[in-house]
Amino acid sequence: MLEILLEIIAPGNLLMMNLGMAAGIIIGALPGLSVILAITVLLPFTFGMSSLPGMFLLLGAYCGATYGGSITAILINTPGTPNAAATVLDGYPMAQQGRAGDALKAALVGSTFGGMVSCLALIFLAPLLAQFALKFGPAEYFSLCIFGLSVVISISGGSIAKGVVMAGLGLLLSTVGIDPLEGISRFRFGRSELLGGITTAALLLGVFAVGEILMKSYAGEKGSGKILEYQKATVKIRDIFRYWKTMLHSSFLGVFIGAVPGTGGAIAAFLSYNITRSRSKRPEEFGNGCLEGVVAPETANNAVTGATLIPLLTLGVPGDAGMAVMFGALTMQGITPGPALFTDDKFWVCCIMGGLILINLFMLLQGSFFLRLFTNVTRVPVEVLIPCIMIFCTLGGFSVRNMVFDIAVVLICGFFGYWMKRFGYPLSPLVISLVLGSLTETNLRRAMVLSKGSISIFFAKPLSLTFLIIAVLILCMPLIKRALSAGKSSNRRGVI
Amino acid sequence: MTQKKCVQEAACASAFLAFCLFMAFYGIPREITLNTLWGGSSTGVTSRTFPYFAIAIMMIASLVQLFCSIFRYIELRKIQEKEIKDKIEWAKEFRSLLVFACCVLYMILFETVGYLIATLIAPALVLLVLRDLNWKHYLSVYIVGGLMYLIFQYLLKINLP
Numbered sequence: 098m099l100e101i102l103l104e105i106i107a108p109g110n111l112l113m114m115n116l117g118m119a120a121g122i123i124i125g126a127l128p129g130l131s132v133i134l135a136i137t138v139l140l141p142f143t144f145g146m147s148s149l150p151g152m153f154l155l156l157g158a159y160c161g162a163t164y165g166g167s168i169t170a171i172l173i174n175t176p177g178t179p180n181a182a183a184t185v186l187d188g189y190p191m192a193q194q195g196r197a198g199d200a201l202k203a204a205l206v207g208s209t210f211g212g213m214v215s216c217l218a219l220i221f222l223a224p225l226l227a228q229f230a231l232k233f234g235p236a237e238y239f240s241l242c243i244f245g246l247s248v249v250i251s252i253s254g255g256s257i258a259k260g261v262v263m264a265g266l267g268l269l270l271s272t273v274g275i276d277p278l279e280g281i282s283r284f285r286f287g288r289s290e291l292l293g294g295i296t297t298a299a300l301l302l303g304v305f306a307v308g309e310i311l312m313k314s315y316a317g318e319k320g321s322g323k324i325l326e327y328q329k330a331t332v333k334i335r336d337i338f339r340y341w342k343t344m345l346h347s348s349f350l351g352v353f354i355g356a357v358p359g360t361g362g363a364i365a366a367f368l369s370y371n372i373t374r375s376r377s378k379r380p381e382e383f384g385n386g387c388l389e390g391v392v393a394p395e396t397a398n399n400a401v402t403g404a405t406l407i408p409l410l411t412l413g414v415p416g417d418a419g420m421a422v423m424f425g426a427l428t429m430q431g432i433t434p435g436p437a438l439f440t441d442d443k444f445w446v447c448c449i450m451g452g453l454i455l456i457n458l459f460m461l462l463q464g465s466f467f468l469r470l471f472t473n474v475t476r477v478p479v480e481v482l483i484p485c486i487m488i489f490c491t492l493g494g495f496s497v498r499n500m501v502f503d504i505a506v507v508l509i510c511g512f513f514g515y516w517m518k519r520f521g522y523p524l525s526p527l528v529i530s531l532v533l534g535s536l537t538e539t540n541l542r543r544a545m546v547l548s549k550g551s552i553s554i555f556f557a558k559p560l561s562l563t564f565l566i567i568a569v570l571i572l573c574m575p576l577i578k579r580a581l582s583a584g585k586s587s588n589r590r591g592v593i
Numbered sequence: 594m595t596q597k598k599c600v601q602e603a604a605c606a607s608a609f610l611a612f613c614l615f616m617a618f619y620g621i622p623r624e625i626t627l628n629t630l631w632g633g634s635s636t637g638v639t640s641r642t643f644p645y646f647a648i649a650i651m652m653i654a655s656l657v658q659l660f661c662s663i664f665r666y667i668e669l670r671k672i673q674e675k676e677i678k679d680k681i682e683w684a685k686e687f688r689s690l691l692v693f694a695c696c697v698l699y700m701i702l703f704e705t706v707g708y709l710i711a712t713l714i715a716p717a718l719v720l721l722v723l724r725d726l727n728w729k730h731y732l733s734v735y736i737v738g739g740l741m742y743l744i745f746q747y748l749l750k751i752n753l754p
Binding site for chain 1: 602609636637639640643644661688689693699700704717727738741752754
């Protein structure tokens with residue numbers, strides 16, 4: 098225990114937590130830049146580090162960016178990240194009333210509280226789930242991957258067919274390079290650089306960062322929007338804790354939603370906001386600058402942060418694109434997420450869990466002391482951001498394997514991602530299926546060899562069958578809904 | 594949804610379908626040799642199994658997408674007699690393509706003349722493409738570029754060209 102504590106509070110680790118947190122808050126506070134972009138941009142910095150400081154840097158950025166999105170939501174009426182979309186509803190009216198400081202403080206306290214609860218959930222739930230997952234065989238694992246992918250496809254928006262195409266493409270891309278079972282090369286096209294496959298980092302930098310700068314160039318955004326002045330907070334922390342019930346139920350909701358693969362902070366924040374408003378004695382105050390209306394979504398979206406690590410660390414299944422970046426970072430450090438991590442690398446897992454608590458405490462400190470500084474970030478114009486992200490992407494691409502070839506991969510992925518985004522194809526299934534590809538393939542082939550080439554093994558095992566049935570149901574849900582609504586309308590017509 | 598969008602979606606689905614057919618009949622057989630020594634090959638499970646599985650998923654979804662967009666197009670043609678053509682915003686398209694060209698140029702310069710000179714040229718070109726002539730913005734980008742050089746070269750010990 099003492100050893101874990103000493104490792105967590107090592108100066109290098111504390112520095113990385115704070116640097117990641119500050120970078121995350123800054124990127125999150127820049128309008129239009131997402132949490133995923135924050136950790137993607139920081140990913141190349143972890144290549145030269147050992148696993149713990151690297152993970153702390155990324156976790157700090159993840160938590161920081163989730164909170165940072167609320168700064169622009171409150172001051173510019175534009176959520177910095179989708180997670181902060183619900184914060185706009187009451188945060189901006191508060192800023193218009195000259196209470197921007199109060200709204201920002203409420204967001205900070207709510208975010209810290211939500212983050213802490215989610216850390217506790219990670220500490221208590223993850224080992225239990227990992228214990229259960231140790232019993233999984235190849236068939237169960239393959240079905241779990243398919244289930245994870247189906248959830249991501251269904252949540253990522255747009256048509257399910259487009260999501261499936263992207264997931265298929267991601268799985269195909271994951272096969273580039275050396276076959277994990279037979280050791281022969283696949284899809285090399287005569288290039289030795291492709292032997293190592295398409296790295297997750299290159300794909301992520303491409304589709305999320307280069308794609309983003311191309312989208313911003315296309316949209317022709319200029320300047321930084323109309324910014325309301327920051328006023329010092331007058332509300333005390335104990336005033337915010339008057340809403341402890343709201344904070345508690347928002348935290349539980351965030352933890353629950355975060356633990357389900359494919360969901361995210363935005364869903365948790367909106368759900369929490371709606372529940373809080375419907376439970377409130379004064380629902381008419383919501384939308385007009387109500388403190389509780391800021392506390393609820395901010396607590397919920399940060400409660401997602403620790404919970405999303407549960408499926409990643411215990412099952413090796415990243416729940417969203419942000420976690421896919423974490424997965425990429427871990428695999429580059431030689432750490433394979435999954436149930437075995439809790440037996441083979443218990444020390445590392447405990448450090449990560451403990452570190453996450455500290456990260457949330459640092460968020461409170463940094464938010465309290467440097468909030469005015471962070472609010473100035475919202476003034477950075479888009480024209481400056483675009484070349485800066487271009488520099489990050491080029492350096493990031495190069496540092497993956499010290500090869501210019503990877504910069505080319507980043508650019509190709511970026512160009513492809515940009516057009517796919519324009520045509521309404523979701524990018525999260527592409528990234529997550531690339532990350533899950535190797536695990537899915539290994540388990541599919543192992544299971545099929547065990548069953549002598551028969552696919553019946555996936556239906557004979559109850560848990561595997563359950564995962565597959567749920568996956569099919571999730572993917573067919575739009576069709577079921579359409580059929581039900583068509584049935585209802587024809588019934589109504591019959592009555593008329 | 595407009596008729597134009599339906600045509601666009603059908604074109605996308607057809608492109609993916611063509612890609613799948615190319616990979617299934619040319620890409621996979623040419624790029625993945627079979628290893629008969631591996632135990633799994635006797636059960637028919639080879640290194641080609643998973644790529645074919647991925648291709649099959651893509652093909653089915655692309656076909657669904659293609660048929661859906663064709664049906665939607667036919668439905669829309671019945672309702673809307675003639676669609677008013679939207680103007681393609683060439684300036685926007687051109688701007689994003691120019692920014693991409695700057696990224697490619699940056700990569701080429703990065704390899705040929707090195708990071709520092711490349712960073713002096715390419716980001717400035719991006720700002721020009723975005724019609725930004727504010728010198729403070731150029732200075733900010735150069736400061737970020739310089740900082741990144743110091744971090745990568747000396748802190749992370751990555752040898753930049």
